[in-house]
Amino acid sequence: MAPAAAESSSDGRRWWLWGCALPPLLLAVAMLLPRGGEALSLDLYEERCPEAEAAVTVAVRQALAKDRTVAAGLLRMHFHDCFVRGCDGSVLLDSTEKNVPAEKDGPPNVSLHAFYVIDNAKQALEALCPGVVSCADILALAARDAVALSGGPSWVVPVGRRDGRVSLANETSTLPGPGASFEQLKQAFHARGLSTKDLVVLSGAHTLGFAHCSSFQNRIHQQLLHDPALSPSFAAALRRACPANNTDRGAGSAMDATSATFDNTYYRMLQVGRGLLSSDEALLTHPKTRAFVALFAASQEAFFRAFAKSMLRMAALNGGDEVRANCRRVNNKP
Ligand code: HEM
Ligand SMILES: *[C@@H]1O[C@H](CO)[C@@H](O)[C@H](O)[C@H]1NC(C)=O
Numbered sequence: 001m002a003p004a005a006a007e008s009s010s011d012g013r014r015w016w017l018w019g020c021a022l023p024p025l026l027l028a029v030a031m032l033l034p035r036g037g038e039a040l041s042l043d044l045y046e047e048r049c050p051e052a053e054a055a056v057t058v059a060v061r062q063a064l065a066k067d068r069t070v071a072a073g074l075l076r077m078h079f080h081d082c083f084v085r086g087c088d089g090s091v092l093l094d095s096t097e098k099n100v101p102a103e104k105d106g107p108p109n110v111s112l113h114a115f116y117v118i119d120n121a122k123q124a125l126e127a128l129c130p131g132v133v134s135c136a137d138i139l140a141l142a143a144r145d146a147v148a149l150s151g152g153p154s155w156v157v158p159v160g161r162r163d164g165r166v167s168l169a170n171e172t173s174t175l176p177g178p179g180a181s182f183e184q185l186k187q188a189f190h191a192r193g194l195s196t197k198d199l200v201v202l203s204g205a206h207t208l209g210f211a212h213c214s215s216f217q218n219r220i221h222q223q224l225l226h227d228p229a230l231s232p233s234f235a236a237a238l239r240r241a242c243p244a245n246n247t248d249r250g251a252g253s254a255m256d257a258t259s260a261t262f263d264n265t266y267y268r269m270l271q272v273g274r275g276l277l278s279s280d281e282a283l284l285t286h287p288k289t290r291a292f293v294a295l296f297a298a299s300q301e302a303f304f305r306a307f308a309k310s311m312l313r314m315a316a317l318n319g320g321d322e323v324r325a326n327c328r329r330v331n332n333k334p
C-alpha cells in the first residue's frame with residue numbers, strides 16, 4: 001500500500017515545528033506527553049530500514065498460510081498491548097525470575113497466542129537492520145496485516161513506538177472483561193482517550209477468532225443471568241459446545257459465523273441475538289451504540305472505514321523507551 005500524500009508532508013511539518021519558536025500552548029501539550037512519547041511518523045524507517053514493513057508482512061503471510069487463527073491472535077495481542085501501558089510491546093515480554101508473572105501470564109491471557117510470528121518478524125528485521133524497528137511497531141504492523149490478509153481493510157501504520165521495560169500481570173486487571181457492562185466498557189475506553197464509537201468499532205474485531213467456554217459460560221448456564229436478547233437456538237448450541245460439566249479446556253465457540261474472515265457478520269449476528277460475549281451484547285443497550293451496530297451491519301464498507309480509523313487511534317497510545325533486540329526480553333542496561 002502506498003502511504004499517500006501524508007508521507008511527503010510529514011517531514012516538512014516536523015521541520016516547520018522545530019524551525020519556529022514553539023507557542024507556549026504547544027510546549028505545554030508536548031510536556032504532557034508520556035515519557036518516551038514521541039510523535040509517530042510515516043517515514044521513520046524509510047532510510048534506516050526500508051524493508052521493515054515487507055518483512056513483517058512476509059512473517060504474517062507465512063504463518064497464516066499454515067494456520068488461519070494467527071490473524072485473530074495478532075489482532076487481540078495488539079489490543080492487549082495498547083490497553084496496558086500503551087502500545088509498548090509489554091504484552092510480548094516473558095515472565096522472568098525477577099518478574100513473575102508478566103502481562104502475558106495474567107488472568108485474561110486465555111487464548112493469547114501467535115507470539116512466534118512476532119519473533120519471526122523480529123529475527124528477520126534484526127538481520128536486515130539491527131536495533132531499528134521496535135517490537136511494538138512490529139505488532140502494530142502485524143495486526144494491520146492480519147486484518148488485511150483475512151479480507152478486511154488495510155491502512156498505513158505510523159511507526160516509531162518504543163518498547164517498554166515493564167510488564168506486570170496484575171495490570172491486565174484494567175482490561176475490560178467479557179462480562180463488562182456498557183458503562184464499564186465505556187469507562188475502559190474513555191480512560192484511554194478512546195470514544196464510545198471506538199468501542200463499537202473495535203469490538204468488530206470479534207469478527208475473527210474464538211472464545212473459550214469460560215468467557216461466556218455464565219450467560220448460558222446461570223438461569224438468572226440468562227439474557228432475554230440471546231437467541232434460544234443460539235444459546236442451545238452454545239450449551240452443547242459448553243455443557244455445564246464441561247472438562248475440555250479447549251472447548252468454546254467461534255466469535256462469529258465466519259471467524260476466519262474479517263467482515264461485518266459480527267454486527268449482523270449481534271442484531272439477531274447471536275452475539276457471543278455479554279460485552280458484545282452490551283453494545284445494544286444504548287440507542288447511540290445500537291445505531292452504530294445497525295450502520296455497520298448494513299454497510300461493510302462503513303465498518304471497514306471506521307475500523308481503520310479506530311485502529312489508528314488505538315495504535316497511537318504511547319509507551320516505551322527502547323528498541324528491544326529480542327521481543328521477549330528487555331535489553332541489558334549498558
Ligand atoms: C470491548 C471490550 C472487549 C472485551 C470485553 C473483549 C473480550 C474478549 C474475550 C473474553 C475473548 C475470548 C478469549 C477466549 O476465551 O479465548 C476475546 C477474543 C478476541 N478479541 Fe476481544 N474483547 C474486547 C475488545 C477487543 C478489541 C478492541 C479487539 C481488537 C481490536 C479484540 C480482539 C479480539 C480477537 C481477535 C479475539 C479472538 C482471539 C483468538 O481467537 O485468538 N477484542 N475478546
Ligand atoms: C496464562 O496465565 C496462567 C497464570 O495466570 C499461566 O499458568 C498460563 O500458562 C498462561 N497461559 C498462557 C497461554 O500464557
Ligand SMILES: *[C@@H]1O[C@H](CO)[C@@H](O)[C@H](O)[C@H]1NC(C)=O
Nearest residue numbers: 168169170171172173174175
Ligand atoms: C500492580 O502491582 C504493582 C506492584 O507490584 C503496583 O505498584 C501496581 O499499583 C499494581 N497495579 C494494579 C493495576 O493493580
Ligand SMILES: *[C@@H]1O[C@H](CO)[C@@H](O)[C@H](O)[C@H]1NC(C)=O
Nearest residue numbers: 239242243244245246247248
Ligand atoms: C455431562 O452431562 C450430560 C447430561 O447433561 C451427560 O450426557 C454427559 O455424559 C456428561 N458428560 C460428562 C463428561 O460427564
